[in-house]
Amino acid sequence: MKTLKLCFIGFGNVGQKVSALLLEKQDWLRETFDTDVIVTGIAGRSKGSLVDPAGLDLRESLSQVQTTGRFDPASPAAFEGTPEEMMAASRADVLVEMSTLSIRDGLPAADYIRYALRRGMHVITANKGPEAWYYKELKELAEQAGRQFLYETIVLDGTPTFNLMTETLHGNTISGITGILNGTSNYVLKLLEEGKSYDEAIKAAQDIGLAEADPSMDIDGWDGAAKICAMANILMDASITPDDVEVESVRSVTAEKLADAKQRGMCIKYICRAEQTEDGVKVSVKPEELPREHAYNSVNGTSAVFTLYTDLAGELTIIQTDPGLLQTAYGIYSDLITLLKRI
Amino acid sequence: MKTLKLCFIGFGNVGQKVSALLLEKQDWLRETFDTDVIVTGIAGRSKGSLVDPAGLDLRESLSQVQTTGRFDPASPAAFEGTPEEMMAASRADVLVEMSTLSIRDGLPAADYIRYALRRGMHVITANKGPEAWYYKELKELAEQAGRQFLYETIVLDGTPTFNLMTETLHGNTISGITGILNGTSNYVLKLLEEGKSYDEAIKAAQDIGLAEADPSMDIDGWDGAAKICAMANILMDASITPDDVEVESVRSVTAEKLADAKQRGMCIKYICRAEQTEDGVKVSVKPEELPREHAYNSVNGTSAVFTLYTDLAGELTIIQTDPGLLQTAYGIYSDLITLLKRI
Numbered sequence: 126m127k128t129l130k131l132c133f134i135g136f137g138n139v140g141q142k143v144s145a146l147l148l149e150k151q152d153w154l155r156e157t158f159d160t161d162v163i164v165t166g167i168a169g170r171s172k173g174s175l176v177d178p179a180g181l182d183l184r185e186s187l188s189q190v191q192t193t194g195r196f197d198p199a200s201p202a203a204f205e206g207t208p209e210e211m212m213a214a215s216r217a218d219v220l221v222e223m224s225t226l227s228i229r230d231g232l233p234a235a236d237y238i239r240y241a242l243r244r245g246m247h248v249i250t251a252n253k254g255p256e257a258w259y260y261k262e263l264k265e266l267a268e269q270a271g272r273q274f275l276y277e278t279i280v281l282d283g284t285p286t287f288n289l290m291t292e293t294l295h296g297n298t299i300s301g302i303t304g305i306l307n308g309t310s311n312y313v314l315k316l317l318e319e320g321k322s323y324d325e326a327i328k329a330a331q332d333i334g335l336a337e338a339d340p341s342m343d344i345d346g347w348d349g350a351a352k353i354c355a356m357a358n359i360l361m362d363a364s365i366t367p368d369d370v371e372v373e374s375v376r377s378v379t380a381e382k383l384a385d386a387k388q389r390g391m392c393i394k395y396i397c398r399a400e401q402t403e404d405g406v407k408v409s410v411k412p413e414e415l416p417r418e419h420a421y422n423s424v425n426g427t428s429a430v431f432t433l434y435t436d437l438a439g440e441l442t443i444i445q446t447d448p449g450l451l452q453t454a455y456g457i458y459s460d461l462i463t464l465l466k467r468i
Numbered sequence: 469m470k471t472l473k474l475c476f477i478g479f480g481n482v483g484q485k486v487s488a489l490l491l492e493k494q495d496w497l498r499e500t501f502d503t504d505v506i507v508t509g510i511a512g513r514s515k516g517s518l519v520d521p522a523g524l525d526l527r528e529s530l531s532q533v534q535t536t537g538r539f540d541p542a543s544p545a546a547f548e549g550t551p552e553e554m555m556a557a558s559r560a561d562v563l564v565e566m567s568t569l570s571i572r573d574g575l576p577a578a579d580y581i582r583y584a585l586r587r588g589m590h591v592i593t594a595n596k597g598p599e600a601w602y603y604k605e606l607k608e609l610a611e612q613a614g615r616q617f618l619y620e621t622i623v624l625d626g627t628p629t630f631n632l633m634t635e636t637l638h639g640n641t642i643s644g645i646t647g648i649l650n651g652t653s654n655y656v657l658k659l660l661e662e663g664k665s666y667d668e669a670i671k672a673a674q675d676i677g678l679a680e681a682d683p684s685m686d687i688d689g690w691d692g693a694a695k696i697c698a699m700a701n702i703l704m705d706a707s708i709t710p711d712d713v714e715v716e717s718v719r720s721v722t723a724e725k726l727a728d729a730k731q732r733g734m735c736i737k738y739i740c741r742a743e744q745t746e747d748g749v750k751v752s753v754k755p756e757e758l759p760r761e762h763a764y765n766s767v768n769g770t771s772a773v774f775t776l777y778t779d780l781a782g783e784l785t786i787i788q789t790d791p792g793l794l795q796t797a798y799g800i801y802s803d804l805i806t807l808l809k810r811i
Contacts, residue, residue: 146780150639283781285628285636292635293628295805296493420766420787432789437489437798438626444763444785446775455640455780462638 126159129465130178132166132215134208134237135223136190139251140167142454143221144187150458158465166215168208170225172196176204178216208233209240219464221457222250228342228351228367231258242266242274247468249460251453253279256355258366273464276359278456280306280352281429284445288463289433290360297435299360302399304431305424306352309336309343310375310395314412315425318383318392323376335427346372346395346410353397353408356431361399363406373411386414392422397431420444469502472808473521475509475558477551477580478566479533482594483510485797486564487530493801501808509558511551513568515539519547521559551576552583562807564800565593571685571694571710574601585609585617590811592803594796596622599698601709616807619702621799623649623695624772627788631806632776633703640778642703645742647774648767649695652679652686653718653738657755658768661726661735666719678770689715689738689753696740696751699774704742706749716754729757735765740774763787 133140147162154162163180172195175181181202189197196203204211212220220241224234231254238248238255242263255263256276267274280286290299305311309330316326327344330336342348350370357363375395386393396413399406415421420442424430427449432442445452476483490505497505506523515538518524524545532540539546547554555563563584567577574597581591581598586609598606599619610617623629633642648654652673659669670687673679685691693713700706718738729736739756742749758764763785767773770792775785788795 153639284784285632285781288636289628289632293631293802295802295809296496417761418766420763422761423763423766437794437801438628439791439795439798440789441627442785442787442789444787446783446785448782451780452782455782458780459636459638466638 126155126161128161128163129219130163130165130180130215130217131219131221132168132212132217133164133221133223134168134211135225136167136169136172137223137225138450139453139457140223141187141190142450143223143457144183146451146454146458148184148187154465160465162461165217166204166211167196168211169196173198174204174206174211175200175202176211176214177202178214208237212237212241212244212246217246219247219249222248222252223457224252226252226254228254228257228347231255235259235263238263238274239266242270242272245270245272247273247275247464249275249457249464251278251457253351253355256358257351260355260358261364273467275460275463277460277463278453279355281431281443281445282448282452283455283459284443284452286356286431286443287359288459289443294433294435294438297437299433299435300401301434302353302356302360302431304353304397305394305421305429306397306431307343307349307395308427308429309340310346310349311424312426313344314375314378314383314393314395317378317380318387320380344376345374349395349397349410350408353399353410357399357406357408360433361401361406363399363408365406365408369408371407371409371411375412378412387417390417391415392417392419394421396421469498469504471504471506472562473506473508473523473558473560474562474564475511475555475560476507476564476566477511477554478568479510479512479515480566480568481793482796482800483566484530484533485793486566486800487526489794489797489801491527491530497808503808505804508560509547509554510539511554512539516541517547517549517554518543518545519554519557520545521557551580555580555584555587555589560589562590562592565591565595566800567595569595569597571597571600571690574598578602578606581606581617582609585613585615588613588615590616590618590807592618592800592807594621594800596694596698599701600694603698603701604707616810618803618806619698620803620806621796622698624774624786624788625791625795626798626802627786627795629699629774629786630702631802632786637776637778637781640780642776642778643744644777645696645699645703645774647696647740648737648764648772649740649774650686650692650738651770651772652683653689653692654767655769656687657718657721657726657736657738660721660723661730663723687719688717692738692740692753693751696742696753700742700749700751703776704744704749706742706751708749708751712751714750714752714754718755721755730760733760734758735760735762737764739764
């Protein structure tokens with residue numbers, strides 16, 4: 126039986142759900158890959174940090190956080206130090222990077238990933254910032270180190286997006302991608318159409334846990350820009366950053382425009398788009414009109430969709446319906462399985 | 469440089485398109501897999517057969533068929549004999565099985581596949597009959613022989629369906645599948661809704677090459693039954709045959725029912741459905757009502773769709789838009805790549 130040591134940066138909702146899934150699947154992983162997957166370090170923000178190179182009691186650690194809101198500071202595994210120091214002390218084989226995202230610059234996530242790859246660790250990340258800002262650099266770093274750099278969950282959670290290309294659409298070239306990739310703005314548009322005001326719609330999105338306290342990253346298109354940018358860099362070999370994306374806020378859509386579109390049998394959706402052109406890959410995030418009976422008009426709530434335009438497999442559309450936290454955790458777990466299959 | 473020898477049974481539209489794709493991708497396959505992929509036997513029906521264990525001139529053979537409608541009977545490679553005799557004489561490593569389908573019993577395709585697996589050949593098939601009728605047996609035969617048995621193109625052509633599960637949705641259990649899997653019946657429904665009669669609609673489907681001369685396999689649900697049966701057997705570990713599928717012909721849908729549904733904001737689609745129940749997997753093919761703004765209502769013409777209900781990745785819907793012959797050929801070509809990756 127081999128052992129694979131993971132360390133986590135971030136232990137919020139996603140980190141906790143990943144832990145619960147790991148505990149549930151531990152036996153299956155042992156049987157399937159002849160590998161004991163253990164966690165040897167966790168760097169929380171407000172919850173404290175833990176390190177034990179021989180393996181933490183993940184069930185107990187999870188229970189502490191869910192009961193008291195933090196790890197027990199009196200635990201022998203309690204650790205004081207930066208996330209980098211935690212990574213070093215944990216002697217982990219794999220960094221599972223789930224830190225709080227800054228879409229504006231991909232930091233500090235990208236720095237954690239650089240540090241881990243340079244130390245010879247594999248990296249699984251839940252953050253889209255690093256792929257939107259520094260994909261080529263991180264990919265090369267991973268290749269030089271002979272380590273895996275995996276990120277399936279950053280777009281449509283556990284829905285195969287990047288694996289769809291690398292594992293199944295062998296030999297295809299992608300000439301374009303479209304998608305509804307941001308749930309909050311999509312939800313807000315639907316409520317506007319139903320007669321709500323912007324403020325009411327944003328409040329409703331916050332109430333169901335979709336929108337952040339500051340919803341401008343979603344509403345003004347930056348989240349969508351980071352996602353389509355990451356997809357273009359990874360799937361279309363583009364070399365762009367969110368600064369290259371033509372972004373129009375969804376605030377430009379008014380109740381009147383929505384009513385007028387409906388009148389004409391159309392709907393307005395907030396579309397992310399990447400297109401191969403003679404001048405390279407052009408990327409935009411903006412409201413676009415579509416027929417009401419278009420598949421994208423069925424994508425509401427937390428659901429999301431993307432379409433790949435390929436040379437051999439044709440036009441493929443993938444809809445993820447009503448995902449929750451389990452689907453995000455599954456995205457990370459599926460990267461772990463990809464890693465176990467490859468190493 | 470390794471050599472991989474293929475033989476073909478069937479050289480109709482699909483076989484010819486596969487040949488053209490192989491010729492186009494020959495250099496890429498050499499570079500990517502360090503393997504020379506050659507064709508050493510072809511058993512046509514009306515076109516004659518060819519065998520040369522050292523490799524046929526595929527470009528010349530394809531050109532002969534496209535110019536004269538058959539292989540040159542005076543060619544040194546011209547071969548008289550059954551498809552089984554062609555397989556034996558070709559000394560191929562892989563059977564690419566593209567014979568004319570009998571959905572009613574999966575024959576003769578299943579017999580060709582059995583023969584090839586027993587001789588130690590890998591099998592790629594374009595036929596859904598064998599998986600609908602004999603999946604477990606053929607799978608075990610392949611496992612015992614240590615050979616690959618691949619069939620990506622049988623549902624939604626080159627769209628990842630079976631690879632989606634085996635290569636990307638690791639660790640998921642599928643509790644249900646729905647889909648619009650038969651283009652002809654879907655096309656006929658749309659034309660009925662637009663006011664055409666059944667006969668006019670079927671004629672139109674034939675005119676665009678969608679429906680066979682005898683469209684009853686499509687219209688009465690047998691094609692859909694074979695496809696959902698194959699999916700249930702392969703993806704849900706069911707052990708059923710098309711005889712177990714509850715089938716209602718799409719002829720039960722009238723123009724009046726379609727108009728009435730539309731009036732109520734609904735549409736009628738011809739839905740294939742497989743559900744895990746306490747009594748095993750239940751499968752049906754019948755007309756069902758859906759909201760007009762459902763994603764399935766955007767699936768028209770030759771397009772198709774399926775939805776997987778999974779325990780970890782949630783609900784995923786895949787739409788293939790406007791596929792053509794290239795997409796069917798790509799499905800077979802993608803199996804060839806899967807094979808090259810695995811061996």
